[in-house]
Amino acid sequence: MGWDLSTAQFAALAVAALLVGFSKTAVSGANTISLAVFAAVLPARASTGVLLPILIAGDILAVLTYRRHAHWPTLWRLFPAVAGGVVAGTVFLMWADDAVMRTSIGAILLLMAGVTIAHRRRSATRPATQEGADDTEGTGEGTGEGTGEGTGGGALGRRLKAPSYGVLGGFTTMVANAGGPVMSMYLLSAGFRKLGFLGTSAWFFLIVNTSKVPFSVSLGLIDTRSLLLDAALVLFVVPGAILGKYTVNRINQRLFEQLVIGATVLGGLQLLLR
Incomplete structure (x- = not known):
């Protein structure tokens, strides 16, 4: 398959691929664990190219599951800024070697974990009506935040919110496939409930991951060797997505998020200290 992987290393990648499917249909952002595993087992730069097709496979399964619940005005508001972030990330990848990539991925993981922790603390002080209820229609409109701009911060803050999240999300997803936590924070702060969150995400x-493919190919991140490994790993995405669909309404969200944050921090530290 192009890399001399031990049985244990391949098993770790298989579990990480399964977690990609699970995160796409249950807990968005949980695949930061997968990112850390791929970057630990494979060369950091190559790991982003191997992981991207696996993420796209998970995205397809998620769209098939939650396609009716997307809020398109929010998506159109984000895409221009995300495109700018993807271009900036591509420029960064043109000169970043494997050591820089490993450090960058580790730093991004720790940053995303910090953002997630900060958001959880803010959420704990908000009225319960804005958090966590099931959304049977899934558009996010029932929360009073149907525009996706969130509350507070004044008119200027609301105008800058989508562009700032979009640029950061585009950059982190291009450099490290780590845009999930950024978009999670944006959608949660905009008041999206469970199904609306999953459908929009x-x-x-x-769309974003598919648009990254030409950039990744031109940078040499996706090639025959990476696609052969993807062919072996993508099979594990499907059971993960099925498991996520089954558990999305049963999972103890708070405990799982705590585990995800802890694993993300450990993964980021492991990459930085490697």
Whole structure:
């Protein structure tokens, strides 16, 4: 398959691929663990190219599951800024070697974990009506935040919110496939409930990740060797997505998020200290 992987290393990648499917249909952002595993097992730069087709496979399954629940006005508001972030990330990747990539991925993981922790603390102080309820229609409109701009911060803050999240999301997803936590924070702060969150996130990442493929090919991140490994790993995405669909309404969200944050921090530190 192009890399001399031990049985244990391939098993770790297979579990990480399964977690990609699970995160796409249950807990968006949980695949930061997968990112850390891929970057630990494979060369950091190559790991981003191997992981991208696996993420796209998960995105397709998520869209098939939650396609009716997307809020398209939010998506159109984000895409221009995301495109700018992807271009900036591509420029960065043109000169970044494997050591820089490994450090960058580790730093991004720790940054995303910090953002997630900060958001959780803010969420704990908000009224319960804005958080966590099931959304049977899934558009996010029932929360009073149907525009996706969130509350507070004044008119200027609302105008800058989508562009700032979009640029950061585009950059982190291009450099490290780590845009999930950024978009999670944006959608949660905009008041999206469970199904609206998952549907909007599914379409967002299918479109963005697919658009990254030509850039990744031109940078040499996706090649025959990486695609052969993808062919072996993509089979594990499907059971992960099925498991996520089954558990999305049963999972203890708070405990799982705590585990995800902890694993993300450990993965980021492992990459930085490697």
